[in-house]
Amino acid sequence: MITQLSNADLAQRDRNVLWHPCTQMKDHEAWPPIPIKRAEGVWLEDHDGHRYLDAISSWWVNLFGHANPRINQAIADQLGTLEQVMLSGFTHEPVVRLSERLVEITPTGLDRCFFADNGSCAVEIAMKMSFHYWLNCGKPGKKRFVNLANAYHGETLGALSVCDVPLYKKTYGPLLLDVITAPSPDCYHREAGQSWEDFSRQQFVEMEKILADQNEEICAVIVEPLVQGAGFMRMYHPIYLKLLREACDKYDVHLIADEIATGFGRTGTLFACEQANISPDFMCLSKGITGGYLPLSTVLTRENIYQAFYDDFTNLTGFLHSHSYTGNPLACQAAHATLDIFEQDNVIENNKKLAAIMGQATASFVDHPNIAEVRQTGMILAIEIVKNKQTKEPFPWQERRGRKAFRYAMDQGVLLRPMGDVIYFMPPYVINEEEIKLMAKVALESIDHALKDKR
Ligand SMILES: *Cc1c(COP(=O)(O)O)cnc(C)c1O
Numbered sequence: 001m002i003t004q005l006s007n008a009d010l011a012q013r014d015r016n017v018l019w020h021p022c023t024q025m026k027d028h029e030a031w032p033p034i035p036i037k038r039a040e041g042v043w044l045e046d047h048d049g050h051r052y053l054d055a056i057s058s059w060w061v062n063l064f065g066h067a068n069p070r071i072n073q074a075i076a077d078q079l080g081t082l083e084q085v086m087l088s089g090f091t092h093e094p095v096v097r098l099s100e101r102l103v104e105i106t107p108t109g110l111d112r113c114f115f116a117d118n119g120s121c122a123v124e125i126a127m128k129m130s131f132h133y134w135l136n137c138g139k140p141g142k143k144r145f146v147n148l149a150n151a152y153h154g155e156t157l158g159a160l161s162v163c164d165v166p167l168y169k170k171t172y173g174p175l176l177l178d179v180i181t182a183p184s185p186d187c188y189h190r191e192a193g194q195s196w197e198d199f200s201r202q203q204f205v206e207m208e209k210i211l212a213d214q215n216e217e218i219c220a221v222i223v224e225p226l227v228q229g230a231g232f233m234r235m236y237h238p239i240y241l242k243l244l245r246e247a248c249d250k251y252d253v254h255l256i257a258d259e260i261a262t263g264f265g266r267t268g269t270l271f272a273c274e275q276a277n278i279s280p281d282f283m284c285l286s287k288g289i290t291g292g293y294l295p296l297s298t299v300l301t302r303e304n305i306y307q308a309f310y311d312d313f314t315n316l317t318g319f320l321h322s323h324s325y326t327g328n329p330l331a332c333q334a335a336h337a338t339l340d341i342f343e344q345d346n347v348i349e350n351n352k353k354l355a356a357i358m359g360q361a362t363a364s365f366v367d368h369p370n371i372a373e374v375r376q377t378g379m380i381l382a383i384e385i386v387k388n389k390q391t392k393e394p395f396p397w398q399e400r401r402g403r404k405a406f407r408y409a410m411d412q413g414v415l416l417r418p419m420g421d422v423i424y425f426m427p428p429y430v431i432n433e434e435e436i437k438l439m440a441k442v443a444l445e446s447i448d449h450a451l452k453d454k455r
Contacts (some may be wrong), residue, residue: 007048010035031407039066042431044415052415055439057428060229060261062292064341065430071291074337078330087115087327094332101339102300105270107279110300114319115327119260119286120154122297123222125321126282127158129301130220130254136308136317145177146210146221146253149184152230153222153258162222165231180214182207182221185236186228188373188384188392200237207244211251220254220281225272226377229261232422233382235375241276254281260297264288264338265348266426268355268378281305291338292428296331347429351379357433358425361440368444370451382424385447387454395421395454404450405443414442423447 011032019025020033035047042065044052054062064071078094085092099113114129116122127145134142147153147162154160155168161177163169169176183206190199211218225241228234248255257280262272266288269275273283282305286297311317325331341347358381365374365383372386385402387395395401402418409416416423416439423443427436 005035005047007032007035007046010047034410041065041067042428042435050413052410052413053427053431053435053439054415055425055427056415056417057288057426058292059287060266060426061287061290062428063264063288063338064291065428066292068291068337068341068430070341071293071334071337074333074340075293075330078333082329084325084328084330086324088322092327092329092332094329094336095327098332098335098339099298101336102285102298105339106283106300107271107273109279109302110283111303112301112306114299114301114321116297116299116323117295117325117328117331118154119258119284119297120156120159121323122260122284122286122299123153123159123162123256123258124156125299126222126256126258126284126301127162127220128321129282129299129305129319130256132319133254133305133308134219141217142219142253144180144214144217144219146180146182146207146218148223148228149181150186150228150231150234151181151184151222151224152228153224154260168230180210180218182210184228184231184234185240186231186234187236188234188375196235196237197239200240201243203236204240204243204247208247211247211253215251215253218251218253220256221248222256222258224258225262226267226275227262227272227380230419232384232419233375233380233424233426235377235380235382238276241273241278245276245278245280248281256280256282256284258284260284260286265342265351265429266379268348268351270342270348272377289338290331290334291341293334294328294331295325296328296335351429354429354431354436355379355381357436358440361437362443365440365444368447370447370454379429380424380426382422383443383447385421385423385450397421401450401454405446408449409442409446412442412445414439414446416443416446 036044037047038045042054044054102113103111131143145162149164151164153162183203185200185203187196187199257273259271263285283300290296309317309319355378362374365371370385372389372392373384375382387393402421406418
């Protein structure tokens with residue numbers, strides 16, 4: 001007889017042996033992790049039969065729903081043929097064709113793909129390549145990175161160095177690279193009445209100054225184009241990217257676009273860089289690249305950068321970096337199925353309707369006395385909860401109001417998982433109008449619940 005596992009059974013066993021990511025494990029005394037049994041479309045289902053609308057695409061990875069038949073089939077087909085082979089000294093059709101397709105769909109000039117298996121590693125690779133390029137060009141002095149305030153680029157030490165979210169970074173400060181941090185173009189901080197464009201332009205002044213003064217020691221600037229994801233879904237105007245591209249060209253500094261979160265349609269275009277009509281020197285992709293199925297990442301770069309490493313082995317200019325599962329064939333096939341869906345289903349166009357519905361469903365939220373801003377870029381919408389709407393003073397972080405909202409929303413069947421006191425939607429693209437309305441309704445109720453003792 002098959003025993004039915006309950007949420008409680010699995011949570012108990014979990015507590016004995018697991019250590020979860022991004023979690024103070026003591027929090028689980030009061031609220032154990034939720035064991036998910038199956039998922040389909042935008043819905044997750046736990047072992048007790050409760051369903052949750054996955055409003056954040058399972059940490060921003062899922063694009064076309066869970067158990068998507070087309071992606072399932074592509075992986076199953078590949079599974080019978082080749083599950084894995086090392087990519088050093090070997091190659092395979094799925095990775096060759098995926099590289100061809102990525103070169104085709106990304107901004108012009110990005111003609112080479114280097115694969116890894118997660119986002120942080122893609123960032124590490126872009127950083128190492130940039131430094132190494134300048135070294136190979138006889139400029140070893142160019143070894144510092146410029147990042148933006150409030151940036152997030154991953155958790156490994158190099159990637160963490162170019163982050164600027166204190167909660168994740170501060171503890172490890174003594175271990176990290178010394179980076180130069182420019183003010184963020186994040187438009188949440190603009191003056192009342194000031195446009196996004198004007199504010200983002202104004203914030204660029206300091207970046208230009210850094211590049212003008214210190215370019216001889218700088219190898220690259222790294223940014224998340226248009227949306228600073230883990231930095232509370234803060235958003236900015238494309239003009240900043242345009243100005244940055246011009247300045248990077250002028251001062252001989254690489255531009256690294258970390259599109260790990262923004263890529264594959266999240267911001268309303270296939271890649272966020274398109275909205276500024278720019279092409280970076282390195283583009284990092286992961287998360288949605290496999291539709292949220294399997295770990296895969298890639299760094300795209302330019303032919304001239306590739307050529308600076310290309311020489312006789314004995315000159316020791318090669319890029320000798322690797323990860324075991326680099327370019328895994330199953331993951332590549334999931335990526336092919338994902339790109340097929342983009343091609344066949346007119347996804348970017350259809351998402352415009354979904355984005356408009358998300359906007360309409362939350363349009364009245366700005367009247368709420370504790371909501372300072374509702375901002376949206378494409379399929380990402382964020383709601384900023386504050387103590388004082390006029391001054392934008394936040395609630396003391398220790399009150400963990402976002403977490404209260406999270407818990408309440410889960411009880412209503414919607415997975416929101418706010419960051420601090422910012423509630424956001426970043427749903428799979430298979431969400432429908434009714435589900436968007438549910439997501440918005442529950443978000444508002446959960447905000448009111450989290451503020452109950454404060455009004
Ligand atoms: C998630 C993320 C990363 C890190 O990717 P992992 O696969 O979690 O290592 C890097 N940059 C951005 C912008 C991200 O959102």
